[in-house]
Amino acid sequence: MSSSTRSTRPFLLALLPIAGLLFAACGSSATPAPSGGGAGAPAGAVVYAVGADPTTLDPQATDDGNERAVNDNIYETLVLRNGATSAFEPGLALSWTLKDPTTWTIKLRPNVKFTNGAAMNADAVVYSVTRIIDPALKSAQFSYLNSITGAKKVDDLTVDLTTDGPDPILPAQLTWLKVIDPTYAKTADFASKPVGTGPYKFVEWKKGQSVTLTANTDYWGTKPAIKDVTIRVIPEINTRLQALKANELDLTANLSPELMSQAPATATQRSIEMYEVYMANTSTGKPFADKATRQAAQYAVDKEGLLKSLFAGHGTVQQGQIIRDDWAGFNPNLKPYAYDLNKAKTLLAGKTPSIKLVGEAGRWLKDKETLQAVASMLGQAGFKVTLDIQEFGAWVSTLFLPNDQKVDAIWASTSADLLDGDRPLTQTICGSKQVDWCNKTYTDLVNKARVTTDAKARQDLYNQATALQFEESPILYLINPDDIYGMSAKLVWKPRLDGKILFKEMSLK
Amino acid sequence: MLTFLARRLAYSLIVIGGVLVVVFVTTRLIGDPARIILPATASQADYELQRSRMGLDQPILAQFFVFVAGAVRGDFGESLWDRGSSAMGLVVERIPATLQLVFAGVGLAMAISIPAGILAARRPRSLLDRVITLLSLAGFSVPNFLLAMVLIIVFAVGLGWFYTSGFGTIRHLVLPAVAVALPVAGRMTQFVRSTMIDEFSRPYIATARSKGVSEPAIAVRHALRNAAIPILTLGGWEFTRQLAGYTVAVEVVFAWPGVGQLASQAILRRDFTVIQADVFLVAIIVLVINLIIDLLYTVLDPRVKMV
Numbered sequence: 001m002s003s004s005t006r007s008t009r010p011f012l013l014a015l016l017p018i019a020g021l022l023f024a025a026c027g028s029s030a031t032p033a034p035s036g037g038g039a040g041a042p043a044g045a046v047v048y049a050v051g052a053d054p055t056t057l058d059p060q061a062t063d064d065g066n067e068r069a070v071n072d073n074i075y076e077t078l079v080l081r082n083g084a085t086s087a088f089e090p091g092l093a094l095s096w097t098l099k100d101p102t103t104w105t106i107k108l109r110p111n112v113k114f115t116n117g118a119a120m121n122a123d124a125v126v127y128s129v130t131r132i133i134d135p136a137l138k139s140a141q142f143s144y145l146n147s148i149t150g151a152k153k154v155d156d157l158t159v160d161l162t163t164d165g166p167d168p169i170l171p172a173q174l175t176w177l178k179v180i181d182p183t184y185a186k187t188a189d190f191a192s193k194p195v196g197t198g199p200y201k202f203v204e205w206k207k208g209q210s211v212t213l214t215a216n217t218d219y220w221g222t223k224p225a226i227k228d229v230t231i232r233v234i235p236e237i238n239t240r241l242q243a244l245k246a247n248e249l250d251l252t253a254n255l256s257p258e259l260m261s262q263a264p265a266t267a268t269q270r271s272i273e274m275y276e277v278y279m280a281n282t283s284t285g286k287p288f289a290d291k292a293t294r295q296a297a298q299y300a301v302d303k304e305g306l307l308k309s310l311f312a313g314h315g316t317v318q319q320g321q322i323i324r325d326d327w328a329g330f331n332p333n334l335k336p337y338a339y340d341l342n343k344a345k346t347l348l349a350g351k352t353p354s355i356k357l358v359g360e361a362g363r364w365l366k367d368k369e370t371l372q373a374v375a376s377m378l379g380q381a382g383f384k385v386t387l388d389i390q391e392f393g394a395w396v397s398t399l400f401l402p403n404d405q406k407v408d409a410i411w412a413s414t415s416a417d418l419l420d421g422d423r424p425l426t427q428t429i430c431g432s433k434q435v436d437w438c439n440k441t442y443t444d445l446v447n448k449a450r451v452t453t454d455a456k457a458r459q460d461l462y463n464q465a466t467a468l469q470f471e472e473s474p475i476l477y478l479i480n481p482d483d484i485y486g487m488s489a490k491l492v493w494k495p496r497l498d499g500k501i502l503f504k505e506m507s508l509k
Numbered sequence: 510m511l512t513f514l515a516r517r518l519a520y521s522l523i524v525i526g527g528v529l530v531v532v533f534v535t536t537r538l539i540g541d542p543a544r545i546i547l548p549a550t551a552s553q554a555d556y557e558l559q560r561s562r563m564g565l566d567q568p569i570l571a572q573f574f575v576f577v578a579g580a581v582r583g584d585f586g587e588s589l590w591d592r593g594s595s596a597m598g599l600v601v602e603r604i605p606a607t608l609q610l611v612f613a614g615v616g617l618a619m620a621i622s623i624p625a626g627i628l629a630a631r632r633p634r635s636l637l638d639r640v641i642t643l644l645s646l647a648g649f650s651v652p653n654f655l656l657a658m659v660l661i662i663v664f665a666v667g668l669g670w671f672y673t674s675g676f677g678t679i680r681h682l683v684l685p686a687v688a689v690a691l692p693v694a695g696r697m698t699q700f701v702r703s704t705m706i707d708e709f710s711r712p713y714i715a716t717a718r719s720k721g722v723s724e725p726a727i728a729v730r731h732a733l734r735n736a737a738i739p740i741l742t743l744g745g746w747e748f749t750r751q752l753a754g755y756t757v758a759v760e761v762v763f764a765w766p767g768v769g770q771l772a773s774q775a776i777l778r779r780d781f782t783v784i785q786a787d788v789f790l791v792a793i794i795v796l797v798i799n800l801i802i803d804l805l806y807t808v809l810d811p812r813v814k815m816v
Contacts (some may be wrong), residue, residue, distance in 0.1 A: 052774050053766075055590035062590055063546060138562040138592055140546050143555040191593055207602060208766025209676050234674050234764040235773070238658060243673040246666045393540020393779065400544070400553075426552075433553050 044227035046491065046506060049234040049243060049252040053208050058191040059178040060132045063140040069231055070211045072500050075178035075196035078106060078125070079171050083496030083505065086326040086419050088171050092120060092179050092197065098453055101166040106174075108157040112220050116195045118181045122153040127182035129161065144176045144418060166451040168458050172328070172418040175498075199224045199504040209233060213503070224504040241486060250488040253501070256365060257312035263486035268314050269495035271483040274322040274414040274424065275370055277357070277476035278399075281406040282437045287353035287383075288408055294473040296347035297409075298337035300381035303479055305339070306373055310366045315481040321466045322414050322424040324480060326497055329421020329449070329462040334470050336477065344381040354384040359411035360395035365481055371411045374478070403436040409476070419498060421462055422450050428474050437474035517803070521796045525789070529580055532788040533573055541565070542589050542779035563589050576785065585786035589779075596782035600768060600790050606676060607767030610760070611751045613682055614689025619744055621694040626701025627728050633706055641698060648695025654758040657688040661762070674764035685763040689756055693747045700743050701736070708732035737809050745802040749795045 054067040059075045078093035095107045112120040129151035132139050147167045152160045163170060184195050194202050199221065200213040213229040232249070234240045240252040241259050260266045279288040279297065288294050303317040319325065320334035357375055361368035368389055375385045388407075390398060399410055412434070414424045425446045430438035442465055449461035469475065485495055493506040543559040560566045567575075579586055585596040622645075629641040664684060665673040675681045708714065709732055717727050760769035768787055775783035 052777075055588070055778075056592075056594070058593075061592060064590065135562075140559065142558070143547060143552070146555070191591075206676075206766070207599075208606070208770055209764075232675065232764070233766070235761045235770060236764070239661060239674050239762055239764060242658075242661045242666050246669065246673050248673055248675075391540075393545075396541065396544040400556075 044225075044508070045230070046226050046228070046250045046503060046508070047230045047232055047248065048501060048503075049232045049240045049249050051233070051235050051237070051240075051254070053233045054205075054211065056191050057194045057202075057205065057211075059180065059194065059196070060128070060137065060139055060141060061191070063144075066233075069501055070202075070213070071178065071194055071196070072198075073200040073213060073229070073503050074194045074198045074202055075180065076198045077175050077177055078108075078179065079174040081175055081419065081496075081498050083494070083498065083500075083502075086497045088175075091175075092125075093174070096171055096174065099160065101453065102163050104161045104163070104170055105154070106159045106161060108159065109220070110157055112197050113218065114181045114184070114195055114197050115201045115216055115218070116181065116184055118183060120179060120181075120197050121156050122159045124179055124182055125159045126151040126153050127185070128177060128179045129159075131180070131185065132177065141176060145173050148173065166453045168328075168450070168453045168455070169418060169420050169422055172420045176418070199502075200229060222504070225507040226503055229503045244486050244488060247488065249486075250491045251493070251501070251506075252486045253483060254365065255484040255486045257310075257314055257484065259486070260312070260484060264489045265487040265491070267485045267487055267493065267495050268482040269485075269497060269499075270316060270324060271481055272324070272415050272417060272419070272499055273364060274318060274324070274416070274480055275364070275367075275478040276318075276322055276412055276414060277371075277374060277478065278410050278412060278427075278435050279408070279437075279474055279476060280410050280435045281408050282435070282474065283403070283406075286408060287355045291472060292347045292349070293351070293353055294476075295337070296344040296381060297378060297383070297476050298473055299340045299344035299347065300383070301337075301374055301377050301476065301478065302339040303336060303477075305377075306370060307479055307481075310369050310373065311479075311481055314484060315479050317479055318477040320470045320477055321421075322475060322477065323421040323462075323466065324416075324419075327416060327419045327421050328455075329425065329459070329466070331463045331466040333463065334466060341381055348382045352382050352384055354386070355408040356386045356388060357409045357411070358388045358390060358395065358398050358407050360392050361389050363392050364413050365484075367411065367413070370478065374411075374476075400433045406436050421466075422446075425462070425465055425469070426450075428469060435474045437472070439468065439472060442468045442472070517800055521800075524796060525792060528788060528792045529577060529785075532785050533576055536779075536781045536784050537569070539776065540779050542781065545779050546590065580785070580789060585789070586782045588783050589781060596780075596786040597790065599783055600771065600786045603766060603768045603771045604790070604794075606765060607752065607756060607760070607769060609682070610685055610689060610756055610765055610767060611748060613686035614756070614759075615693055615744065615748045615751060617686055617690035618693035618697055618747065621690065622697035622701050623733075623740070625694075625698045627705055627733065629698070629702040630705035630709060631724070631728065638702075642702070645695040645698035645702075648691045648698070649693075650695070651692065652758075653688050653692055653755070654762055656691060657685070657759055657762040660684045660688055674762075676764075676766050681763075685759050685765050688759045688763070689751060693751070697740075697743060697747065701740055704736040704739050705732055708736050738806060741805065741809065742802065745798060749798050752798075753791055753795055 050066045050069050052066050054070055055062050055064045056067060057070060059071040077091050079096065080089045080091040082089050092109050092112060093106045094109050097105050099105045108122060108125065114120060129148060131137055132141060132145060133148055147163045148161060149164050150162045154160055179197065181195060184190060192205060199216055199219045201216045203212040203214050205211045210233065211231045215224045215227045234243060237254065240249065241262055243249045244252060244263055255263060255266065279294050282288050307313055307315045307317065317336050320336050321331055323330045359367065359371040372387065375387045378385050398407060399412060416423050426432065427434045428437060429443040429446050445461050445465040449458050449465065452458040452461060483495060483499060490509045491506060492509055543556055543563055543565060547555060547559055583597060588594050588596050588599055625641050629638040632638055661673050661684065665671050671680050671684050714727060714732060717731055756767065757769035757773055760767045761773055768791065772784065772787045775787065
């Protein structure tokens with residue numbers, strides 16, 4: 001008997017790890033609230049989940065929303081936007097005025113310090129500009145700032161910025177340019193331990209897990225209400241939703257409409273994404289060569305229906321232009337093409353054009369579903385649509401095919417990060433890569449507008465350009481979906497029109 | 510022994526060379542990182558500038574030679590997104606988290622499957638055997654990402670025992686380890702069961718029984734000892750298989766900061782250098798583990814000779 005008891009021990013030993021796990025589970029379930037993941041954390045703490053680790057915490061190097069989620073709260077820009085109207089507001093600059101057509105004078109806010117004690121002054125601004133436009137930095141943000149040629153200190157709180165031509169978009173560009181401390185920027189820690197002038201200070205970055213911030217008690221502006229902030233990396237949207245339900249999170253972005261009812265609370269705001277289809281090939285003999293066929297496509301698509309059926313109504317129909325009504329360049333006189341199947345059929349005049357429509361899946365909310373619906377609606381009007389959903393990389397290559405190889409139509413989403421009509425409208429000028437459509441008058445109007453610094457004159461040019469584009473229809477206007485945020489029941493926050501997540505604008509119930 | 514090691518090393522070098530070529534070619538087939546880092550509305554001039562900044566405007570052969578020359582020194586260059594960070598450094602700092610998950614997961618799987626397999630093998634076709642077989646089939650039939658989501662919904666959201674995601678404590682580790690373990694345990698239980706049934710039918714077991722050795726002692730000291738080599742082989746195979754990519758889905762669902770999550774991000778961003786460093790390092794680890802397992806055979810079975 002004794003030998004038998006002894007030899008059962010290996011069995012029991014083998015079971016020990018399982019018992020250990022169960023014990024750990026039961027033991028910790030007795031404790032009232034978890035802390036490591038953030039749930040039940042002390043008052044004054046907010047946890048925000050993003051989908052990926054920041055690629056770097058150098059605020060000038062890359063174009064990465066996960067980096068911005070952190071650095072938009074640590075660093076500040078010269079110019080800000082109002083979250084509800086997109087109007088410009090003073091940031092680190094108190095004013096920005098045109099001195100001559102290619103020089104802007106920036107007056108800086110006095111008595112602002114970086115959290116390491118260094119002064120925010122003209123030297124810091126000059127360095128910040130010089131560094132980001134230096135090709136050696138290889139900044140991926142250069143496409144937002146490529147008109148700036150230099151910066152010169154006038155006095156301690158005044159800087160002159162020069163541009164390569166008259167540039168009406170400069171104030172919008174300055175909402176991107178983060179001001180850094182010249183001395184600290186040269187240290188090895190700069191790309192991993194950011195130091196700015198903003199409402200939050202950097203605490204720790206655990207790669208692949210989280211970045212933690214704490215309120216900057218010496219902040220020059222309104223002091224933030226929330227003390228501790230954790231930005232967690234959770235790649236999977238379903239996990240983010242579950243973490244929200246388990247009270248481990250307070251906020252996450254990019255929720256899909258179907259998941260909204262599961263979140264403790266939600267908020268929506270219009271996104272910067274403009275869904276569209278380029279009627280890319282308008283060369284002679286091709287289906288979209290004539291205007292009537294392009295307009296027929298406009299009438300064939302039920303934009304309201306798309307929003308209702310796919311986005312639970314969370315979005316807006318584009319107003320006959322790929323410009324949102326709070327962006328510079330919006331033409332208030334244009335209305336969307338109505339959904340009118342009879343008119344579409346009349347315009348097609350019995351023709352059944354065969355078109356190839358290319359798109360991608362997974363990059364934007366409901367991109368594939370939107371495209372499938374559009375294809376089927378075009379089909380009802382008489383188009384014979386061949387739908388080709390490609391992998392993202394392949395789709396990007398298709399989008400930029402040279403004119404002689406262009407597909408008939410291709411889906412895209414324009415994201416105007418500068419909240420300005422220039423970039424969306426430039427996509428359809430002669431020589432652009434997105435469409436082969438080339439209208440001299442339109443191109444002249446857009447090119448003239450981008451060097452017209454008088455706001456009213458510039459708007460007049462855009463009103464003409466957008467009206468011409470609407471009539472000629474090289475773009476099938478679709479919708480502007482909303483950003484959908486999942487929130488905890490205790491978070492008080494209103495999402496911004498520029499999509500920035502600013503923790504200083506949040507509070508807790 | 511030395512000739513064995515030399516032959517294995519030469520063989521490993523060939524494998525690594527093959528891995529380098531395949532990873533270089535496939536990363537260049539999945540798309541253009543310059544397009545992905547820029548907004549879709551960027552101009553052609555911006556795009557070409559971005560390409561040259563990423564070194565992608567060089568001829569493909571020149572890129573390949575730079576790549577191989579760096580790879581032999583373990584230098585895969587900078588991350589295309591995080592300029593200034595070495596691609597290999599980014600991968601190396603994620604290895605411990607993945608190792609922790611794989612050790613916990615495969616360890617748990619062995620802790621489940623060895624006793625379960627032995628119990629099932631002792632009375633084939635008994636009720637206990639049928640229940641164990643059914644459970645093990647269920648275990649390896651469930652996709653791990655689905656299992657992961659179910660575990661989160663039941664044990665993290667519903668019961669609140671564990672965290673939904675994240676890293677650091679035992680309460681973060683349990684659910685991902687179970688998600689890795691159950692499919693592995695399912696396969697291994699079946700394997701242990703059939704191996705043990707074979708052993709139980711051998712003459713030396715009958716001899717041991719006739720001498721009055723207790724059943725548990727027969728199972729563990731005699732049969733399991735002889736079944737150890739095939740079980741260890743399978744365990745090693747499961748271990749390397751998990752390391753080489755099967756944990757990616759689990760790491761992504763549980764936000765586990767390991768190489769799997771890094772690799773999936775790098776692929777989305779077309780960060781060539783990080784993907785290359787990742788595949789290279791994992792290939793090396795797999796080769797080393799296989800070598801260790803081969804060496805372990807000699808310990809477990811003196812009849813195995815390394816030639």
